[in-house]
Amino acid sequence: MGYVLVKGGSEAIKNAKALVGSLRSAPHIKVSQIRGRLRLSVDQVMGEGGLYAPELAALAIRQSDGDLVAASFLIRAYRSTLPRIGYSETSDTREMFVLRRISSAFKEIPGGQILGPSIDYTERLLDFGERGAVDDDAGTDDVDQEFGTEKSDIPKFKKVSDLLRASGLLEDVSADDETSGDARDEPCDITRESIRFPAPRSARLQTLARGETGAMLALAYSSLRGYGSVHPTIAEMRVGYVSLRIKHPYTGNDVSVGDVLVTECEGILSGVGATEITADNRFSLGYGLVFGQNEKKAISMSILDGTMRASEPKTPAEDQEFVLYHIDGIDAMGFVEHLKLPHYVTFQSSLDRIRAVKSEEVGEVSDD
Amino acid sequence: MTELSTLAGTDSGALKGYNFAFLDEFTKREIRRKILKAVAIPGYQVPFGSREMPLAKGWGTGGIQITLSIIGRSDVLKVIDQGSDESVNAVNIRNLVSRMTGVETTSDTGSATIIQTRHRIPEEALTEDQIMVFQVPFPEPLRTIEPSEQVTRRMHAEQDYSSMWLHLYEDIVKHGKITIGARYPCLVNGRHLMDPSPIPRWDVPRLHRSPVLHLFCAGREKRIYAVPPHTPVEPLEFEDYKFETEDFSGKVCERCGSSDTFLDEIIDDATGDSRYLCSDTSFCEKRQRGCA
Numbered sequence: 001m002g003y004v005l006v007k008g009g010s011e012a013i014k015n016a017k018a019l020v021g022s023l024r025s026a027p028h029i030k031v032s033q034i035r036g037r038l039r040l041s042v043d044q045v046m047g048e049g050g051l052y053a054p055e056l057a058a059l060a061i062r063q064s065d066g067d068l069v070a071a072s073f074l075i076r077a078y079r080s081t082l083p084r085i086g087y088s089e090t091s092d093t094r095e096m097f098v099l100r101r102i103s104s105a106f107k108e109i110p111g112g113q114i115l116g117p118s119i120d121y122t123e124r125l126l127d128f129g130e131r132g133a134v135d136d137d138a139g140t141d142d143v144d145q146e147f148g149t150e151k152s153d154i155p156k157f158k159k160v161s162d163l164l165r166a167s168g169l170l171e172d173v174s175a176d177d178e179t180s181g182d183a184r185d186e187p188c189d190i191t192r193e194s195i196r197f198p199a200p201r202s203a204r205l206q207t208l209a210r211g212e213t214g215a216m217l218a219l220a221y222s223s224l225r226g227y228g229s230v231h232p233t234i235a236e237m238r239v240g241y242v243s244l245r246i247k248h249p250y251t252g253n254d255v256s257v258g259d260v261l262v263t264e265c266e267g268i269l270s271g272v273g274a275t276e277i278t279a280d281n282r283f284s285l286g287y288g289l290v291f292g293q294n295e296k297k298a299i300s301m302s303i304l305d306g307t308m309r310a311s312e313p314k315t316p317a318e319d320q321e322f323v324l325y326h327i328d329g330i331d332a333m334g335f336v337e338h339l340k341l342p343h344y345v346t347f348q349s350s351l352d353r354i355r356a357v358k359s360e361e362v363g364e365v366s367d368d
Numbered sequence: 369m370t371e372l373s374t375l376a377g378t379d380s381g382a383l384k385g386y387n388f389a390f391l392d393e394f395t396k397r398e399i400r401r402k403i404l405k406a407v408a409i410p411g412y413q414v415p416f417g418s419r420e421m422p423l424a425k426g427w428g429t430g431g432i433q434i435t436l437s438i439i440g441r442s443d444v445l446k447v448i449d450q451g452s453d454e455s456v457n458a459v460n461i462r463n464l465v466s467r468m469t470g471v472e473t474t475s476d477t478g479s480a481t482i483i484q485t486r487h488r489i490p491e492e493a494l495t496e497d498q499i500m501v502f503q504v505p506f507p508e509p510l511r512t513i514e515p516s517e518q519v520t521r522r523m524h525a526e527q528d529y530s531s532m533w534l535h536l537y538e539d540i541v542k543h544g545k546i547t548i549g550a551r552y553p554c555l556v557n558g559r560h561l562m563d564p565s566p567i568p569r570w571d572v573p574r575l576h577r578s579p580v581l582h583l584f585c586a587g588r589e590k591r592i593y594a595v596p597p598h599t600p601v602e603p604l605e606f607e608d609y610k611f612e613t614e615d616f617s618g619k620v621c622e623r624c625g626s627s628d629t630f631l632d633e634i635i636d637d638a639t640g641d642s643r644y645l646c647s648d649t650s651f652c653e654k655r656q657r658g659c660a
Contacts, residue, residue, distance in 0.1 A: 009459040010463070077422040081391070192398075192417040195590075331588050336426075341486075343487075344632055345450045345630070346566045350550070351633070357544060357545055360544045
């Protein structure tokens with residue numbers, strides 16, 4: 001029978017949920033194992049869930065049986081229950097504790113290229129050896145994890161974009177909001193006010209930061225491949241920890257509330273086409289910043305930040321509404337999956353119309 | 369770092385760590401303010417900072433935010449989907465509100481103070497003591513003819529609905545009839561074009577000058593709008609091509625014998641013939657008992 005006609009929807013829901021549990025055949029995974037061994041999944045969920053909480057993200061991944069959009073959704077829903085008590089001060093990513101930084105714009109950069117943790121430069125061979133098929137927990141033995149114990153030991157790196165800006169080759173940051181004409185001092189918060197178009201850049205960046213990795217990758221790729229013109233050169237992409245500070249509510253001093261792992265990408269928009277060089281003969285910069293280590297999303301974000309600055313959008317990736325309304329994984333998944341809900345009343349309505357039109361065709365309708 | 373142990377709680381309730389009605393009080397207040405604005409400008413879509421809910425987007429996140437923002441401990445809640453209290457989605461939403469608030473729930477339309485609905489208005493006459501909360505997938509009636517939000521907002525501001533009239537006209541030229549099924553566009557208070565949510569055309573006339581406060585909310589699209597009590601709601605129609613409700617003439621509900629309700633068409637497993645049952649299951653039961 002149908003899933004609505006019968007009484008006992010509650011019972012059916014309970015049993016359906018129990019069946020999911022019965023498919024979990026292997027022993028319970030610890031949250032710490034997910035955190036420690038599926039760190040990129042955890043990072044992706046924190047980013048798309050919009051909440052920096054590695055342990056909760058790991059819990060969500062376990063609860064959703066590894067579906068990362070569903071896990072991000074659990075995080076977002078939980079986030080709604082938390083009151084917003086304040087906003088952090090601006091964090092300067094020049095102060096980042098860098099784990100990895102690369103530039104594709106220059107062979108050498110001041111401070112040097114630091115590959116850090118990455119599989120970019122290895123062959124993608126499925127590993128059946130002891131580190132692959134065999135369960136092993138000794139993966140990090142050969143890595144020296146000592147970074148130095150004193151804060152002063154941590155090197156800071158100048159940004160490649162600063163060098164370009166100093167030589168007058170890059171537009172000023174203040175010029176970034178030309179398409180919206182929005183001159184607000186404080187960034188927009190799209191979780192508190194619904195986005196309006198043209199959207200201020202802060203709203204665009206915030207939406208991108210919470211966007212679904214795959215959706216952003218596809219749209220960024222579309223612009224890169226042919227439906228657009230942005231082909232950025234990565235001035236710098238860095239992964240590392242930045243310190244978050246808030247104003248103490250009583251003393252008014254800045255206090256650190258912890259470090260967050262982020263990936264930052266600054267892409268020089270020097271491709272072919274509309275968005276290349278600004279009116280005053282400078283490069284413009286596409287910016288990406290995401291929670292955790294999620295490089296493909298950070299790069300995609302910098303591309304989409306660039307494409308959406310087109311004043312007259314010609315391609316999907318240049319259209320703010322197209323990009324920003326469709327990259328949210330939680331919105332998209334929910335709405336596409338809602339098609340599983342019963343629609344028989346609306347369908348009855350459509351049936352009524354098509355029958356009416358058909359009977360009109362064969363002239364069977366006597367009155368109207 | 370959030371310690372899971374502090375969130376999991378030690379005593380009875382699975383709901384430890386949650387505020388009454390899930391949302392924090394700042395959020396409820398914001399939503400109630402937006403509702404007031406929506407009531408003040410009938411049919412106008414008020415943008416609001418929609419929150420992520422523990423329901424998937426498209427499954428009633430808008431309706432649930434309204435319900436959770438207005439509900440008090442003495443309220444009695446009814447939730448329907450397609451007219452049925454027993455639809456899995458209705459059950460799920462009712463359970464959620466019940467777990468988060470502890471308020472009484474009912475399937476009896478008459479005793480509910482808040483009725484959250486997807487795709488139907490109950491058959492029973494409603495009173496001014498009740499609030500209808502509609503789950504809305506597409507708040508923008510003009511979206512089918514204009515994809516851009518920026519453009520449709522301007523069209524509303526200028527009350528420029530010519531392209532919708534043209535759309536209806538072209539429909540008639542092509543098909544001989546207006547072929548819109550559910551979500552029939554209506555003019556509210558003579559000013560704003562409104563999407564009444566995917567209720568069947570059958571329910572549209574029941575919004576007109578109804579004594580009930582109707583609140584509409586689209587969670588994913590982040591819009592709240594309202595039809596306050598006694599507000600005129602007119603479906604778009606031409607003088608010679610009138611708005612038509614679904615035609616159930618000659619059909620009656622197999623269970624209660626109603627010939628004046630919206631009917632679900634059921635294909636008989638054995639014969640392949642169509643049978644008809646009331647979509648409003650609670651009303652149908654009442655009528656079977658002779659109470660309605």
